[in-house]
Amino acid sequence: MASVLEIKDLHVSVEGKEILKGVTLNVKTGEIHSIMGPNGSGKSTLALALMGHPKYEVTQGEILFKGQNIVELEPNERARLGLFLAFQYPLEIQGVPLGRFLWAAKKALMGQSQADGQPDKKADAKALSEFRKQLQEKMKLLKMDESFAQRYLNVGFSGGEKKRAEIVQMHILKPEIAILDETDSGLDIDSVKIVAEAVNQLRGPDFGALVITHYQRILNFLKPDYVHVMIDGRIVRSGDESLVHELEAKGYDWLIHETKAKAVR
Amino acid sequence: MAKRIEEVRHLGEKKRPVEKEQAVYDRDYSRYAFSYPTDKYKYVLKPGLSREVIEEISAIKGEPTWMRAFRLQAYEIFLKKPMPTWGGDLSAINFDTITYYATPTDKSARSWDDVPEEVKKTFDRLGIPEAERKFLAGVGAQYDSEVLYHSIREDLKKKGVIFLSMDEGLKEYPELVKEYLGTVIPPTDNKFAALNSAVWSGGSFIYVPPGVQVEIPLQAYFRINAPQMGQFERTLIIADEGSRVHYIEGCTAPIYSKESLHAAVVELIAKRGAHLRYTTLQNWSNDVYNLVTKRAVAYEDATVEWVDANIGSRLTMKYPSVYMLGKGARADILSVAFAGRGQHQDTGGKAIHAAPYTTSTIVSKSVSKDGGRATYRGHLVVAKGAHHAKSNVRCDALLLDEYSRSDTYPYIEIDEDQVTIGHEATVGKVGDDQIFYLMSRGLSESEALSMIVLGFMEPFTKTLPMEYAIEFNRLIQLEMEGSVG
Ligand SMILES: Nc1ncnc2c1ncn2[C@@H]1O[C@H](COP(=O)(O)OP(=O)(O)O)[C@@H](O)[C@H]1O
Numbered sequence: 034m035a036s037v038l039e040i041k042d043l044h045v046s047v048e049g050k051e052i053l054k055g056v057t058l059n060v061k062t063g064e065i066h067s068i069m070g071p072n073g074s075g076k077s078t079l080a081l082a083l084m085g086h087p088k089y090e091v092t093q094g095e096i097l098f099k100g101q102n103i104v105e106l107e108p109n110e111r112a113r114l115g116l117f118l119a120f121q122y123p124l125e126i127q128g129v130p131l132g133r134f135l136w137a138a139k140k141a142l143m144g145q146s147q148a149d150g151q152p153d154k155k156a157d158a159k160a161l162s163e164f165r166k167q168l169q170e171k172m173k174l175l176k177m178d179e180s181f182a183q184r185y186l187n188v189g190f191s192g193g194e195k196k197r198a199e200i201v202q203m204h205i206l207k208p209e210i211a212i213l214d215e216t217d218s219g220l221d222i223d224s225v226k227i228v229a230e231a232v233n234q235l236r237g238p239d240f241g242a243l244v245i246t247h248y249q250r251i252l253n254f255l256k257p258d259y260v261h262v263m264i265d266g267r268i269v270r271s272g273d274e275s276l277v278h279e280l281e282a283k284g285y286d287w288l289i290h291e292t293k294a295k296a297v298r
Numbered sequence: 299m300a301k302r303i304e305e306v307r308h309l310g311e312k313k314r315p316v317e318k319e320q321a322v323y324d325r326d327y328s329r330y331a332f333s334y335p336t337d338k339y340k341y342v343l344k345p346g347l348s349r350e351v352i353e354e355i356s357a358i359k360g361e362p363t364w365m366r367a368f369r370l371q372a373y374e375i376f377l378k379k380p381m382p383t384w385g386g387d388l389s390a391i392n393f394d395t396i397t398y399y400a401t402p403t404d405k406s407a408r409s410w411d412d413v414p415e416e417v418k419k420t421f422d423r424l425g426i427p428e429a430e431r432k433f434l435a436g437v438g439a440q441y442d443s444e445v446l447y448h449s450i451r452e453d454l455k456k457k458g459v460i461f462l463s464m465d466e467g468l469k470e471y472p473e474l475v476k477e478y479l480g481t482v483i484p485p486t487d488n489k490f491a492a493l494n495s496a497v498w499s500g501g502s503f504i505y506v507p508p509g510v511q512v513e514i515p516l517q518a519y520f521r522i523n524a525p526q527m528g529q530f531e532r533t534l535i536i537a538d539e540g541s542r543v544h545y546i547e548g549c550t551a552p553i554y555s556k557e558s559l560h561a562a563v564v565e566l567i568a569k570r571g572a573h574l575r576y577t578t579l580q581n582w583s584n585d586v587y588n589l590v591t592k593r594a595v596a597y598e599d600a601t602v603e604w605v606d607a608n609i610g611s612r613l614t615m616k617y618p619s620v621y622m623l624g625k626g627a628r629a630d631i632l633s634v635a636f637a638g639r640g641q642h643q644d645t646g647g648k649a650i651h652a653a654p655y656t657t658s659t660i661v662s663k664s665v666s667k668d669g670g671r672a673t674y675r676g677h678l679v680v681a682k683g684a685h686h687a688k689s690n691v692r693c694d695a696l697l698l699d700e701y702s703r704s705d706t707y708p709y710i711e712i713d714e715d716q717v718t719i720g721h722e723a724t725v726g727k728v729g730d731d732q733i734f735y736l737m738s739r740g741l742s743e744s745e746a747l748s749m750i751v752l753g754f755m756e757p758f759t760k761t762l763p764m765e766y767a768i769e770f771n772r773l774i775q776l777e778m779e780g781s782v783g
């Protein structure tokens with residue numbers, strides 16, 4: 034049975050200011066949804082609220098995942114349910130090698146806590162060697178040099194390397210529903226293709242994604258099942274892939290005008 | 299030209315609410331926080347300090363008269379020196395309630411089988427015999443006043459490496475000890491150096507002959523067991539020309555409700571071209587006053603590295619220093635401190651450039667949490683004539699909450715023109731976004747915070763042999779538990 038992320042009439046405020054003004058959206062495993070929309074329309078706010086950033090306060094509505102209301106859950110509990118967010122601006126963590134971090138995260142998701150990621154030698158030796166192999170494969174898939182596993186998390190990574198590292202993390206942590214927040218921004222066309230192929234590789238009945246983007250190019254590779262347009266904290270239009278081409282041709286202005294006109298009426 | 303920079307900074311210092319102050323943290327200190335009764339001890343001197351106590355210590359040890367005279371003279375200096383007031387709060391120290399000498403036995407064993415049962419149990423629990431088997435070139439283990447176990451690998455002994463307790467060193471190599479003891483840190487240096495010189499007991503005596511490379515570490519463990527104990531070990535390491543040695547000390551104590559005092563003196567001598575690294579991994583319980591004087595002299599082309607980690611204690615005041623006396627000498631001081639609830643870590647380093655082409659780096663990293671206070675006190679001196687000296691000072695502080703505090707007192711004094719000096723200081727807080735990022739991958743809030751703190755400490759951790767790195771991370775995680783929520 035498919036797992037569903039159900040967003041129902043979601044209102045979200047940041048520092049007392051309402052940013053999302055009633056978003057309703059269902060994302061099922063097996064589906065790829067895309068959200069497009071102008072800068073500042075609330076796309077990242079949606080992504081961060083779904084993942085449970087403490088600054089983003091849900092003031093109304095529900096987020097259900099696998100039938101459970103997750104609004105009160107901590108981000109790590111959401112992660113354990115199978116949610117993942119590829120950040121628009123991945124954070125830098127000094128002194129924490131990417132590989133060690135991912136190993137700790139993976140173990141945390143499997144229910145073992147080990148914050149320093151230092152392996153408990155005997156029990157973990159096998160799992161660890163498998164993990165290392167897997168990490169190497171995934172880095173190869175994203176065309177990242179192996180040495181990145183030893184480098185501190187995102188520290189000194191270029192913009193594109195950070196984005197690709199997010200996708201490496203996604204592959205290792207194997208979420209059911211992934212939210213990709215402008216993973217394609219700042220990537221050259223080859224990198225966009227690499228990232229899209231990596232996402233496509235996960236595609237199947239057990240994986241769904243909500244892909245936030247400004248550009249047609251990644252969607253050309255991803256072929257989303259659904260496309261939504263967010264303007265001013267609301268989804269103002271949903272459709273299939275053809276909507277992407279319409280937006281590419283006409284821009285967002287016609288939709289903005291339409292939204293304003295509706296608001297006036 | 300003389301240039302002085304004195305920049306003082308204080309951060310944090312918000313009053314924490316009473317209910318937070320009263321919060322009790324259950325930490326699993328079971329590996330460290332046990333103790334045994336002292337009723338079977340061979341010697342427990344009555345608390346308090348006097349000429350008689352010093353004479354008794356000297357008599358128990360059967361020392362030469364010059365050492366007895368050295369002690370008594372140091373005692374006079376101790377009495378005259380005022381309590382230092384420039385650093386942490388020392389007002390709770392009562393010299394009359396401290397026990398200055400106590401030991402379960404006066405024998406130092408060469409085999410673990412000969413160590414008294416309870417002492418052995420203690421060191422077993424700390425994993426020392428195992429560590430010795432696996433990766434150490436030599437071990438010394440001090441329990442209260444005396445070093446009760448001692449060993450060195452046969453091959454190193456054959457090469458002429460001496461690794462003894464200071465007391466044995468004095469017995470077997472009186473000339474060497476007499477020649478060097480107190481030359482780097484004279485009793486007049488400060489009140490606690492004077493105290494140590496008067497009542498010292500235990501510590502390590504190491505000599506590495508010219509050209510000998512000791513590739514794996516020598517280690518000493520210091521354990522306080524008796525309550526209100528004063529531990530006053532004295533360590534002297536001489537690395538002769540072109541030799542190399544790495545010495546590691548680890549310190550622990552059980553938790554009592556009364557103050558204990560640890561006032562060690564460590565003197566290092568690195569002769570021409572020698573390489574000497576001294577690592578401290580200390581985990582004192584929160585009732586220990588840790589007031590240690592550590593100083594090294596580095597001659598031509600010699601390198602001295604102090605790697606100093608301070609976890610626990612009520613108050614630590616410690617500033618490992620290096621006097622670069624020969625051309626091309628090098629000093630690397632890396633000091634990390636973790637100040638938790640009710641703790642003050644007043645630490646840093648001193649680099650004295652007294653010869654040309656000398657190089658120093660001082661890196662300090664401190665973490666404060668739950669109202670803990672970390673102070674960096676640095677002293678960098680480039681003397682006239684020390685041209686082409688290079689120095690880089692960096693101190694980073696991490697505040698984990700608004701009740702904790704960090705101060706920096708970097709003091710720089712330069713009397714030479716042709717020098718390169720870098721100085722950088724940062725104070726950071728853990729960002730909500732960083733915590734959120736790590737949590738979004740499955741780590742709990744406390745795991746995320748631990749990970750960030752361990753990452754912050756990584757420049758230190760990566761200098762440690764793997765076994766110690768794991769132990770260090772474990773200790774930090776213990777300190778971090780209960781810090782969230
Ligand atoms: N952490 C924040 N603090 C203050 N304002 C924020 C914060 N996050 C988002 N906003 C505001 O919310 C609005 C939507 O931002 P965002 O969700 O980042 O849009 P998008 O991702 O669509 O470009 C903007 O006006 C932005 O300034």
Ligand SMILES: [Mg+2]
Binds near residue numbers: 076077121214215
């Ligand atoms: Mg955005």
